[in-house]
Amino acid sequence: MLWQLMENSLEELKLLQTVLVLLTTNTVVHDEALSKAIVLCFRLHFTKDNITNNTAAATVRQVVTVVFERVVAEDERYKDAVDQPAAVQGNINADAPYWLVGMTEMTRTFGLELLESVLNDFPQVFLQHQEFSFLLKERVCPLVIKLFSPNIKFRQGSTTSSSPAPVEKPYFPICMRLLRVVSVLIKQFYSLLVTECEIFLSLLVKFLDADKPQWLRAVAVESIHRLCVQPQLLRCFCQSYDMKQHSTKVFRDIVNALGSFIQSLFLVPSTGNT
Incomplete structure (x- = not known):
């Protein structure tokens, strides 16, 4: 009825x-x-x-x-x-x-909002049940990596006429919610998603590149800040990645990217006048 x-x-x-x-x-x-x-x-x-x-x-x-x-x-x-x-x-x-x-x-925005809410409010459910852990690793993480793609490929000021297919521009509502989901995944499920978190962190660092839109870099800094205020998490990054021979030097890359981003804020653009 x-x-x-x-x-x-x-x-x-x-x-x-x-x-x-x-x-x-x-x-x-x-x-x-x-x-x-x-x-x-x-x-x-x-x-x-x-x-x-x-x-x-x-x-x-x-x-x-x-x-x-x-x-x-x-x-x-x-x-x-x-x-x-x-x-x-x-x-x-x-x-x-x-x-x-x-x-x-x-809509992806509403779906990502719901996903963030569930992951943030009920982490114990995903950690304690194999079915939920499987969903995180096999369904949620690949989706997040897929949604990262247009943001990584886009370069501000570049032309796409020579490329075979146009590059999709980053969309603020999706980027914002996507990075919130990533922050929750890393904070709440790092022990379960060590390999996936290495990918997330590497992609997150790329958001700070100088050729990315300023708003995207700002959102990325906010996400990195949420992670960097947790000493135990930073220690895990060093132990799981930087201290291993064939792993991405995640902690080093975060420090270098933040340093470059801060320096770029103090650069005065040239006006061409002497």
Whole structure:
């Protein structure tokens, strides 16, 4: 009945309120019914009405939190929660939905926001369960590296006429949320993702290159700062990378990149006048 009301654009705000009550007051909604409830909220999030849109976004955030709270409260029943982040990741990557069946639209910005929230609020779930650890290594990390690509390739002021394909420009909302996800992955899951974190840190350092847009460099500095204020994490970088013969000298590269970035801020551009 709720699904039919959604498809007919009837009582949309009350629909969202009803879904939230159903999911927060009991645990009888799970599996396919839970999937449809989440899809219902997502689809209402992409309506043209701003009030419905914003209410649905808030409802989606609450529903995602509720599902993971179930995992914490009742550890032996966590199938729905395993399906949920995998489904969100798939939608960010524009894959065909396999659990959130009925999804017609999804933005990377909203998907990355949800992913960051789940990773930041429920790290123990991903660390304690092999299924979630597998999702991090095999689904989330490749997605993050893929989204890094246009930001790494883009060079400010360069022309793309000689290249076979135009280089996609960095998009601030995606970059900002992407770097937040990377920060959470490194801070919360470094012990699980040592190899992946080496890649993330190397890519993050490249964001400080002089040929990158200034706003992108500033966002990268903020992300690096979140990591550098944790002495234990810096010690791990040195032990896992810099002190090993064939590993990337991550800590050294971070220091050098920050030094170059700071120096560039004090350079006065030449005006050509004497």
